[in-house]
Amino acid sequence: DIQMTQSPSTLSASVGDRVTITCRASQSISYWLAWYQQKPGKAPNLLIYKASSLESEVPSRFSGSGSGTEFTLTISSLQPEDFATYYCQQYKSYWTFGQGTKVEFK
Amino acid sequence: QVQLVQSGPEVKKPGASVKVSCKASGYTFTTYGISWVRQAPGQGLEWMGRISASNGNTNYVQKLQGRVTMTTDTSTSTAYMELRSLRSDDTAVYFCATVYSTSSPFDFWGQGTLVTVSS
Numbered sequence: 001d002i003q004m005t006q007s008p009s010t011l012s013a014s015v016g017d018r019v020t021i022t023c024r025a026s027q028s029i030s031y032w033l034a035w036y037q038q039k040p041g042k043a044p045n046l047l048i049y050k051a052s053s054l055e056s057e058v059p060s061r062f063s064g065s066g067s068g069t070e071f072t073l074t075i076s077s078l079q080p081e082d083f084a085t086y087y088c089q090q091y092k093s094y095w096t097f098g099q100g101t102k103v104e105f106k
Numbered sequence: 107q108v109q110l111v112q113s114g115p116e117v118k119k120p121g122a123s124v125k126v127s128c129k130a131s132g133y134t135f136t137t138y139g140i141s142w143v144r145q146a147p148g149q150g151l152e153w154m155g156r157i158s159a160s161n162g163n164t165n166y167v168q169k170l171q172g173r174v175t176m177t178t179d180t181s182t183s184t185a186y187m188e189l190r191s192l193r194s195d196d197t198a199v200y201f202c203a204t205v206y207s208t209s210s211p212f213d214f215w216g217q218g219t220l221v222t223v224s225s
Contacts, residue, residue, distance in 0.1 A: 001168075032209065034211035034212075036151075036212075038151075043201055043203075043215035043216065043217060043218055044143075044151065044201075044212075044215060045215075046211055046212065046213060049210075049211045087150065087151055089151075089211060089212075091208075091209060091210060091211055092209075094153065094156075094165060094167075094208070095141065095153040095156075095205075095212075096153065097143075097150060097151040097152070097153065098150075099150045100150045100151070
């Protein structure tokens with residue numbers, strides 16, 4: 001099974017900050033990686049697929065990069081609506097989620 | 107627009123079974139598979155399994171093999187997830203989500219169904 005490890009688990013930031021979240025796979029997954037945003041009491045929302053492709057209607061301040069085993073999600077200028085929990089997901093071999101990164105107010 | 111509407115909250119006793127439904131609309135049901143994901147209180151997302159709506163093929167996560175069954179009813183565009191021999195650690199919100207293929211992320215999600223297992 002492919003394991004996914006995110007860091008950090010919690011990130012404290014302010015509006016306007018540049019934020020980076022890292023996701024590491026236990027083996028190479030090429031670019032078969034997605035990022036989701038989840039707000040309390042809501043279902044996750046797909047932000048990025050194939051490591052760096054932005055889902056339609058997702059703001060351009062979100063970007064993804066990486067391949068193989070190391071991936072990053074970057075929010076270029078954090079907005080109030082971006083405070084949420086973010087999950088990476090591999091889909092090279094079935095599906096596995098990272099444990100999540102909560103972005104909270106500093 | 108694609109919509110997945112799930113059944114309402116459930117309270118079950120340990121050892122019982124639960125069956126959660128997920129009614130799809132806004133697309134041809136057999137175009138996408140349906141994956142099920144659960145989230146225990148305050149915890150992360152756990153993929154449970156997936157069913158192809160076109161041929162009924164299923165893949166389940168190993169830890170749930172033997173306790174979970176996923177089915178679809180193409181006549182009503184509805185997917186079902188049944189979990190048996192419930193334990194307290196099965197208490198979670200259960201989500202359904204569309205998945206185009208085995209090499210796809212989850213595009214659209216249901217609103218979630220809270221299943222509480224308590225004596």
